[in-house]
Amino acid sequence: MAYYKLSTTELLAITTLGALKKAGYVSRSVKQELRDNLIAKLQAKEDVFPGIYGYEETVIPDLQRAILSMHHINLLGLRGQAKTRIARLMVDLLDEYIPVVAGSELNDDPLQPLSIFAKTLIAEKGDDTPVAWMHRSDRYTEKLATPDVSVADLIGDADPIKAATLKLPYSDERVIHFGLIPRSHRGIFVINELPDLQARIQVSLFNILQEGDIQIRGFKVRLPLDIQFVFTANPEDYTNRGSIVTPLKDRIDSQIITHYPKSIEVGKRITKQEARIKPEQKGMVVSNEIMHDLVEQVAVEARASEFVDAKSGVSARLTIAAYESLISAAERRALLNGEKKTYVRIADFLAAVPALTGKVELVYEGEQEGAGIVAEKLMGKAIRTLFLTYFPDPDKQKKKKTIPNPYKEVQDWFGAGNTVDVLNDGSDQDYHQALEQVPGLRGIVSFLHPKEDKDTTFFLMEFCLHGLAEHSLISRNRVTAGTQFKDLLSSMFTMPSFGGDEDDEEEERPRKRR
Template sequence: MANNQLPINHSAHITTLGQLKKSGYKPRTVKAELRENLIRKLRLKEDVFPGIFGYDETVIPELQRAILAGHHINLLGLRGQAKTRIARLLINLLDEYMPVVAGSELNDDPLQPLSVFAKNLIAEHGDDTPVTWMHRNDRYTEKLATPDVSVADLIGDADPIKAATLKLPYSDERVIHFGLIPRAHRGIFVINELPDLQARIQVSLFNILQEGDIQIRGFKVRLPLDIQFVFTANPEDYTNRGSIVTPLKDRIDAQIITHYPKSIEIGKRITKQEARIKDEQKGMVTSNEVIHDLVEQVAVEARGSEFVDAKSGVSARLTISAYEQVIAGAERRALVNGEANTYVRLGDFISAVPAVTGKVELVYEGEQEGAGIVAEKLMGKAIRTLFLNYFPDPDKSKKLKNRVSPYKAIQEWFGNGHTLDLLHDASTEDYKHALDLVPGLRDIVTELHPNETPEHTYFLMEFLLHGLSEHSLISRNRLTAGAQFKDLLSSMFTMPTFGEDEDDEDEEEKPRRRR
């Protein structure tokens, strides 16, 4: 056990400075505390940063090295890369409880008092000075850097009201109102989006980082603060909104670069952990791994899309929101149809466009296309990419000379003038009936995936139709309430404008779609 990590039942009985001295407590810096607790966890093979996936060989080892070295840290990365979450998890490396001079606003160590208040209190009461215990959760302070943040907010300022109330001259140190940073003494202080902080405010951090002290309004006060600083920054901010001034960057010991998940499997673990799926939704909606893969693939496609600003990045919140909307869409359909439960459909994935449009920063070409169209294109690319994991490559079947394409029966059925409407709110019975109309559709699925449940078989049948449309073997048009599949050639002459309302459909199509 660390020197000052006293058992909870022990610390509860230590209420005075004298008792604390007898307990064997010895002061130490917060960086030493983080270091010793990290060493203990590493030796015990404990998970130091639970819930952080994909960083085991990159970010986390670098972070651990920085802590062992006693460095201030800057987490540099695009949005949605768990920078703030990592910073918040650092509190797990603090001792559970820490002794503090009772009533001290600077969390003074009873054996190393810092403030005038604590020094005077100890001088007056000696070993009878009251001691309280602060939990590690209270030793974490976080500030979002915004242009309106002032030096007074972070460091402090002279308080005229306090001076008047206590009848003190401005030369008295007691008139100082301390800011967030001094109040974080003996703890962790995090500044999110550091480049958004005005340059003159960043300058005020120089002495704190280098010397550990503060200067306020010309007061000759030196407070050797003990703080572990963690900063987060987005590389985009260096050019768009602001920058980290060079002397400040020089004083931040370790700059650790974060990244997006390097595989779909890691992305799925993050989404499953973070998605807020309610218990009633879990009881009503049955999902599958294909949907999880598609949701993650959308983010992969977005990060490589020519329509999306790569410098801005694509947050992991996109996949989390998209999956939540997929489940919510399936839940709504079950409620509308009075069904006790339902199986997720590919249409639920397609209808999650609103979760994508607000999560991607478009370049000029993307703005010209429109956010909704770009989102649907990304979803289409995700379907096209993952389609080959489950079915033969349609592009190769087009080139077959002596062999019959496995999709010939499906193409011929649509080529004979048939169309198929799959509506988002269709009941389970109507949904299955519509898919069963297409000859050869079930045969391909059952031949390639013979051991699937009936519900998943229908899901793969729908997936097959969407995949064929993405490979241009059949056509898919968007309806207001779903999708319509038809022959590719006929659609070239009858295809409605993208996003066209069902009121503008051909009159012959309305009765068929209603059926």
């Protein structure tokens, strides 16, 4: 196609149908366009879907095969699995610019006019028909399926105001007001949450998907639309809120199943990419890989939890929001204490509970526990799991009496009635002094992680206390301004376990007896 040899400037200089023909323009369907450009990118070893991690061996190959086959596509998966993001990235496979008949509401191809407007204009002006250039970003349309969506919204309807203004009878095709789908001619049209679309509305898509035309009221109009359809759906919706009617499902050529990250490393890449950390936060708060691992482990624990509805899924937005929240918690502490720089703490991680409570769908047992309690339990499990990556397993120490217990000095100190309060908003100096009170704690960290800097050492000391509490060697209790560590036995007679305050505990007892 000769016109592709022109530069963008030369291309945009073409303003008439005659000049377009002279440049050698050849019409292509949008699916052919996607296919050709995908082939070019694959041959050039380019990243076709940048920023999409964890799908390199699964979803992306399936998607590329569907595009090469020129299929309509349904992306099926739980929430937070980048379905809409993938659909939006398909725009980059379109040509940068395509010619349209200037003033046409259906993006008419000058060589293959579709609407009455374009056909009439070309018949009148011939090669002098004005041509405009449409950027690929304008060729993407997205519609969220909601119960109030009508056939008129998607397909179109007769417009009485237009008929009265133009003094036309209702039998005239020019009184039609076209919906979103006809206006997406020569582009990509995405319907999110397809099962939420009422069945009678889904039926209106049959002809478009199979024959490529539309039917509006009583008009004998056939518009061979050229559209790449992409649908997204959640498996939960098939039973809870609606379903995709069988004939429509049959007309969608490829159904591609998405999934959550299969490793913590992939999850970390996604969170680091998507988390909106301000430049001033990056300058003030120093984080580490352990904290990233903890955030991702919370999502892993949630997806396996008996309190969380597995069919609903746990979105990647949970880890993104949690990481943003913990960074903000550290920033707030530094601002309150007048510190220019601070290092993240486990306390910041635990302060991210509000970022979790709205991101998980609880089953009955979870509702009984309460969203906040479930969130804290998930965080506790994440700490317990990752603790074994950095410290010896306390359970093995109990079983094998011949192995020296590295935690004995710490346990004995708490067993003597000592306590440590780690305040959420305490200054770095207060934080360090609190942790230094515990004899043997620094020794454990220094022996296992001798090369760590001062800040990371204190972080690991706090991490060690939380890990020991999760393994029931010491007690961890929530106090108003932070966390208190003490002997496990004494805590049974004084304060409630981590995950609720004293008032909550008193309210729970009568309910449990009932």
